[in-house]
Amino acid sequence: MTKPPGKVLPLVAALLCGAVLAQAATPSDHSVTSAAAPVSPATGHGLLGTTVTSKRGEPSSTKQPRQPAQPAKPPVAKPPADDWNLAAHGKVLYLTFDDGPQHEWTPKVLQLLRKHKAHATFFVLGIQVAQYPELIAAERAAGHTIGNHTWDHKTLTLLPDAKVRQEIATGVKSKCLRPPTGATNAKIEAIAASYHQRQVLWDVDTKDWEKPGAASIEHAIMAGARPGAIILVHDGGGNRSQTVAALDRALTKLTKLGYTYRALPC
Numbered sequence: 112m113t114k115p116p117g118k119v120l121p122l123v124a125a126l127l128c129g130a131v132l133a134q135a136a137t138p139s140d141h142s143v144t145s146a147a148a149p150v151s152p153a154t155g156h157g158l159l160g161t162t163v164t165s166k167r168g169e170p171s172s173t174k175q176p177r178q179p180a181q182p183a184k185p186p187v188a189k190p191p192a193d194d195w196n197l198a199a200h201g202k203v204l205y206l207t208f209d210d211g212p213q214h215e216w217t218p219k220v221l222q223l224l225r226k227h228k229a230h231a232t233f234f235v236l237g238i239q240v241a242q243y244p245e246l247i248a249a250e251r252a253a254g255h256t257i258g259n260h261t262w263d264h265k266t267l268t269l270l271p272d273a274k275v276r277q278e279i280a281t282g283v284k285s286k287c288l289r290p291p292t293g294a295t296n297a298k299i300e301a302i303a304a305s306y307h308q309r310q311v312l313w314d315v316d317t318k319d320w321e322k323p324g325a326a327s328i329e330h331a332i333m334a335g336a337r338p339g340a341i342i343l344v345h346d347g348g349g350n351r352s353q354t355v356a357a358l359d360r361a362l363t364k365l366t367k368l369g370y371t372y373r374a375l376p377c
């Protein structure tokens with residue numbers, strides 16, 4: 112799979128890829144789809160499409176999502192003031208951890224990041240945050256940033272608009288949204304923008320959730336590392352021992368190569 116240096120999907124590519132992913136998505140757990148990477152005519156960047164749907168418990172009936180706030184205005188097109196020119200900072204990598212927080216693996220990831228003096232971004236699920244509020248507090252306290260990964264990981268492209276809004280609005284408050292499984296389209300990007308959330312996908316898919324072995328995950332990270340690259344790994348959704356082992360080895364090597372690790376401006 113190609114790993115072009117795209118960061119944030121332009122509308123055209125989002126539409127293309129969203130269509131591919133929507134076709135490929137299935138309601139089964141741990142469904143996997145590797146989509147070809149459509150290339151944006153505007154940037155030449157493509158999207159790595161990977162569909163991941165992990166079991167993470169039934170949504171609690173006692174934790175009803177609050178009503179999503181209706182945006183007062185149509186989606187905003189104004190670019191955020193934050194610096195999203197990620198490739199402009201030299202040998203900097205952006206590690207992103209999806210599907211947490213999770214009681215066993217998130218603390219181990221935090222420990223690993225501390226060891227390597229790395230900052231990262233956690234795209235969290237609202238339902239997990241409700242269960243482990245202390246972990247998201249620990250992430251913030253350690254200087255990491257938080258992105259919205261929706262309430263409970265539904266495939267947004269398969270939902271009616273009102274449900275898409277509810278999934279986004281009941282997720283964590285953030286300036287960034289990562290749609291579950293990367294399934295998106297122009298409409299979802301626009302709905303996210305109406306909540307002032309920028310859609311953030313990734314450049315390097317380690318496929319760590321498939322548990323392909325630590326060596327495979329490490330290889331994906333090393334092969335995809337380049338200035339400004341966003342790397343997708345997971346701290347939730349299952350046993351993440353391979354992810355932690357792979358990152359420990361990869362970060363040791365990458366640090367020797369001069370890389371540092373920053374949080375996204377989410």
Ligand SMILES: [Zn+2]
Pocket residue numbers: 163209210260264291292
């Ligand atoms: Zn996810």
